Amino acid sequence: QVQLVESGxxxxxxxxxxxxxxxxxxxxxxxSAMAWFRQAPGKEREFVATISWxxxxxxxxxxxxxxxxxxxxxxxxxxxLQMNSLKPEDTAVYYCAAHRGLATMFEQxxxxxxxxxxxxxxx
Numbered sequence: 001q002v003q004l005v006e007s008g009x010x011x012x013x014x015x016x017x018x019x020x021x022x023x024x025x026x027x028x029x030x031x032s033a034m035a036w037f038r039q040a041p042g043k044e045r046e047f048v049a050t051i052s053w054x055x056x057x058x059x060x061x062x063x064x065x066x067x068x069x070x071x072x073x074x075x076x077x078x079x080x081l082q083m084n085s086l087k088p089e090d091t092a093v094y095y096c097a098a099h100r101g102l103a104t105m106f107e108q109x110x111x112x113x114x115x116x117x118x119x120x121x122x123x
Contacts, residue, residue, distance in 0.1 A: 002026040002112040004096045009117030012086055016121070020081040022096030022114055033103040034072060034079040035110060038092035038119075045095070045107060049081060052103040059105055064090075086121045093118050 008020040022034070035050035049060045049070040058070060069082040079096060094117050097110035104110075 002028055002032065002098045004098060004112055004114035006094065006096045006114045006117040009094060009119045011120045011122065014086060014088055014121055014123050016086050017082070017084045018086065018119060020083065020094055020096075020117060020119070022079045022081075024077045024079070024096075024098060026077075028100060029077045029098070030074045032098045032100050032112075034070075035097045035099070035103070035105070036070060036079075036081045037095045037097060037107055038090075039095070039116075040089075040092040043092075047105040047107065048094070050103040050105060051079065057103045059103060061105070083119070086119075088121045088123045091119060091121050 003025040005023045031053050033052050036048040037045050038048050039045040051058050051070045067085045072079045096114040098112040099110045
């Protein structure tokens with residue numbers, strides 16, 4: 001079992017930055033691909049970024065590439081999402097997810113999810 005708890009969300013002005021954290025419990029974190037997804041009001045949940053268990057493979061959604069950075073610290077069982085140059089369209093609930101397999105952008109592959117953290121970007 002893996003339990004995930006996100007933190008770091010909040011209200012920020014456009015152009016600002018936030019860093020989300022996802023703390024994982026369980027001994028399988030270091031062998032799990034981790035990802036961030038988000039869901040804006042009235043929209044479906046969408047992929048944001050993923051990182052493989054080794055950190056050697058990283059994918060980003062086109063909408064965030066060059067602005068967001070995903071990273072992991074296996075010693076702390078934590079994955080991060082550094083978000084820079086935030087835009088109002090980045091407003092959403094951000095979810096952390098874990099998958100005991102290859103890094104993938106498809107949410108159906110992820111069996112473990114956090115409760116989400118709200119990010120609101122004002123214009």
